[in-house]
Amino acid sequence: MTWSYATHYVCDGCAKPFELHRPLNTCPDCGGLLEVRYDLGRMKRELSPGMFASRVPSMWRWHEFYPLRDAANVVTLGEGGTPLIRSVYAGRQLGLPELYFKNDALMPTGSFKDRGFSLAVSFAKELGIKRGLTYSSGNAGSSFAAYASRAGIEAAVLVEYLANPLKKSMIGLYGAHTATLHFESMNDITAMLAEAVQRLGLYQFVNFINPVRHEAMKSYAYEIAQAFDWKAPDVMVHPVGTGGGIWGAWKGFGELLELGWTDSVPRMVAVQPDATGPIVRAFRQGSRTAERYGDSTKTIAQSIAGDAPIQKGERVLSAVYDSGGFAETVTDSEILEAMRWLGNEGIAAEPASAASLAAVKKGVEQGRIRSSDRVICVITGTGLKQPSATQQAVPESELKLNADFGQLSELLAKLWN
Numbered sequence: 055m056t057w058s059y060a061t062h063y064v065c066d067g068c069a070k071p072f073e074l075h076r077p078l079n080t081c082p083d084c085g086g087l088l089e090v091r092y093d094l095g096r097m098k099r100e101l102s103p104g105m106f107a108s109r110v111p112s113m114w115r116w117h118e119f120y121p122l123r124d125a126a127n128v129v130t131l132g133e134g135g136t137p138l139i140r141s142v143y144a145g146r147q148l149g150l151p152e153l154y155f156k157n158d159a160l161m162p163t164g165s166f167k168d169r170g171f172s173l174a175v176s177f178a179k180e181l182g183i184k185r186g187l188t189y190s191s192g193n194a195g196s197s198f199a200a201y202a203s204r205a206g207i208e209a210a211v212l213v214e215y216l217a218n219p220l221k222k223s224m225i226g227l228y229g230a231h232t233a234t235l236h237f238e239s240m241n242d243i244t245a246m247l248a249e250a251v252q253r254l255g256l257y258q259f260v261n262f263i264n265p266v267r268h269e270a271m272k273s274y275a276y277e278i279a280q281a282f283d284w285k286a287p288d289v290m291v292h293p294v295g296t297g298g299g300i301w302g303a304w305k306g307f308g309e310l311l312e313l314g315w316t317d318s319v320p321r322m323v324a325v326q327p328d329a330t331g332p333i334v335r336a337f338r339q340g341s342r343t344a345e346r347y348g349d350s351t352k353t354i355a356q357s358i359a360g361d362a363p364i365q366k367g368e369r370v371l372s373a374v375y376d377s378g379g380f381a382e383t384v385t386d387s388e389i390l391e392a393m394r395w396l397g398n399e400g401i402a403a404e405p406a407s408a409a410s411l412a413a414v415k416k417g418v419e420q421g422r423i424r425s426s427d428r429v430i431c432v433i434t435g436t437g438l439k440q441p442s443a444t445q446q447a448v449p450e451s452e453l454k455l456n457a458d459f460g461q462l463s464e465l466l467a468k469l470w471n
């Protein structure tokens with residue numbers, strides 16, 4: 055049995071192939087982004103959709119679709135395989151009977167970043183890497199720190215100054231070195247990291263600069279297609295920061311189509327905050343590249359507040375255009391409403407994550423999402439990690455009582471009449 059069908063990297067910039075099992079970040083020749091390729095022809099002959107159902111319920115069920123060579127190097131906390139929950143509230147409000155939530159708030163460190171870091175850290179371990187660096191708006195740092203600690207890799211995490219204190223503490227709790235990172239624009243961060251690759255040869259875990267992390271996000275496609283008996287949904291809605299999540303899911307759906315296991319792909323919807331949203335601006339202009347835009351400090355959606363995507367957002371924009379999807383922004387007040395709606399579903403999401411539901415609402419109002427569509431909203435992170443926003447969405451009740459039956463019956467009469 056072949057454990058991985060990955061074959062090599064190809065550079066987005068110069069199209070040169072590179073050997074997989076080298077500690078590469080970006081292309082050594084032109085600095086372009088590297089993409090992992092697979093022998094899909096062989097996978098089609100040797101694998102079948104039915105063979106996965108009895109395996110471990112984590113994202114490692116799909117190991118043939120990742121570049122890790124040896125099962126012994128897997129660093130896992132049980133990530134992936136999260137519930138796909140049918141909406142009972144928002145779907146009714148919106149007239150969308152087939153609205154589902156893929157609830158990655160249940161992941162080991164509370165965000166969907168765990169998929170990417172389980173794979174990227176396992177792969178780094180396989181390469182013998184002992185030290186690694188990432189930058190984080192909060193959640194990536196926790197994931198990296200947790201998996202790196204388990205793998206014996208020394209992690210350094212540069213945490214955006216905008217991240218809330220709890221997220222910063224959690225990164226330290228999981229055992230990483232941290233420093234608060236001040237910057238004007240995401241462009242500065244990208245430039246600094248590119249220089250660190252070149253001059254220090256330091257292996258990095260930032261999405262896309264690390265060419266392996268987003269491969270794990272393909273597991274969304276496999277898990278969702280499997281849950282619907284190997285049918286792709288009509289619409290997949292993703293909050294977008296770096297775009298690793300949406301790009302990975304899109305790549306996964308593309309692979310399933312090429313393997314002939316599904317017969318369609320979803321329309322991919324990229325969601326960003328109104329305050330930044332460079333991808334959305336590019337989409338509105340019909341452009342395939344996004345320029346710096348907006349102010350990251352002006353939204354509660356911390357995890358998707360980047361003003362300038364890596365590689366000018368080319369991958370994300372191509373997922374949106376090539377799938378026939380769209381890109382949309384949402385305001386903080388729309389996000390807060392979506393957090394309350396999700397609460398009625400039994401899901402506590404952080405603002406960036408609730409942005410996907412806010413965008414579904416907009417998409418329905420605009421006629422871009424139809425009532426017959428099967429729609430998947432990715433819940434990327436838990437509301438527990440951004441408590442101030444959860445408190446903002448639903449302020450604490452001011453009602454009070456003593457432990458006295460008279461007061462209780464008075465209160466209940468007030469609440470339920």
Ligand SMILES: *Cc1c(COP(=O)(O)O)cnc(C)c1O
Pocket residue numbers: 165166167193194261293294295296297298299300357358404406407434435436
């Ligand atoms: C990182 C993050 C995102 C954005 O994901 P990208 O892969 O960077 O586009 C969305 N939601 C949450 C909760 C996140 O932590």
Ligand SMILES: [Zn+2]
Pocket residue numbers: 065066067068069070081082083084085086
């Ligand atoms: Zn190149």
